[in-house]
Amino acid sequence: MAEDRHVIETLGKVRVVIENGEITEVGSSEMKYCPMFHAMHKVDELNEEFIRKNINFRIQDFGMCTPDRVIEMDDLVTVGISEILKTNMENGEIDCVVGACDGAGTVIMTNPRVVQGVGGRVSGLISTTPIPEVIKKLEDTGSIVLDPETAELNQLEGLKIAIEKGYKNIAITVIPSPMIKELRQYPVDDDVNVYIFVAHTTGVSAEEAEMVFKNGDIVTACASKEVSDYADEHKPYYYGLKVPIFCASEDGRRFLDNRLKKINKPLTTNDYPRNKDDSPRKLL
Template sequence: MDEHIIEALGKSKIVIKDGKIVNIGEPKIDYCPLFHKHRNIEKLTKDKIKENIEFRIKDFGMCTAEREIRMKDFLTFGISEITSSLIEENIIDCAVMVCEGCGTVILDNPEIVQGVGGRVSGLIKTSPIPEIIEKIGIENVADPKNTTINQVEGVKLAINRGFKNIVVTFAGCDGLNEIQKLKDSNPDVNIYIFGVHTTGLSKKDASELISNCEIITACASKYVWEICEENNVYKVGESVPIYAITPKGAEFLKLRLDKIGGVKPKKDNPRIPEPLI
């Protein structure tokens, strides 16, 4: 029996076994602008979450052997869209990300980056699904036997594979020191950290992740919003901003902006996630 645990739709803890939802926790936020815009969900409830997860399982096979792994751009401006654009433009060679049924993976195809990262976020734990591993390529899975989520091991594998410009997504602070050691011991390799799934981070963890990132998504993180806004960090987006922490991060955001035709006019009083936590 395979089991997959994700935090989604207001950071509700969702458990899926053999393609069926077996548990849905209470969401920690009530409103997400992205789900309102794209799925017309005005209030996050357990019923709405169940409906959305069942839709994903049916639509593209989330957490099942039928998982579709390729997709064109979904959001105008998200972490997976930025990453896929960087690969398309040969700015980076690969991305170390996370996929259900695989754990940590190395991706160098922009459509697979988008299909994996744009469809499922907040993966906490997963178990092997051989069919997904085969689609991704067993050589691209850091731990195909146990499907662990370990971004440091993913970066090590990418370096050993000869990649020189690597994006790695981080949802917390575990492993950041090890990534710095990899940077120090591999001066010919560029490793760019993208902060994701930040809702609920403590102030200490938010500060540490921000200090190590090129870019970071605000999600519904009280402290990512607070720290970045207080420091007037360059950002794209109003309802759920993505912040560029470094000059290289700003380059990445601007490249994506150029690809989609620039910034849309700002909305008056844009609605943001409620509450920030």
């Protein structure tokens, strides 16, 4: 039987391993409180019991890391990375998204509901193995799986395929790594735009925080002390108080404002000092 092993980081950089639809490993985190989970689930402490319960819910509800994986969804929250991408695909400003899906690896997607379904409820995907049923569902929607044999996670190779296919406005979702700089520096024609959305920033170093802001377009705060500190110093536009989404470029601000306009929310602001009364604790 082929290996079935998926590693994610979630809820404050907790490492979780899922094998054959079962949780086989749960790490621990110094972050004990998340305002988003408190608002949604009335949870005061992110302990192992809650983490297991939450991951099992994802497995049962939409088949995360299993052959039952649901890949098309409607909006899940008001403003998240996948919702921003979905809105800007629907209005024609983004042609395709290079993302990552459990059971498939790097995927090039052109269907907004697939972008939402793949990215909406999954945290940082560290590694994954192929699930043929998931790969078929993705390919049936017109998505391109980078490597169906290995489920490789490689957003740079995904960008290359998107360019080869003729896409001009390419968004990439990526977790912090040196590849972000490679993505930004990759040579493209004048009529090709590459937009970088950086998620899962909890635990980054000060150097990494500076790098993602200098090379990205949208940066999520997550529970990152260094991202929060960088924002306080450089004062980018942002949206949200509990877990802000920062605009690292004017393009990022435009994409975020497009989403906010659609749902009739106040547009991005650069009001500083930010209200941090209900932030994740502690920041990592």
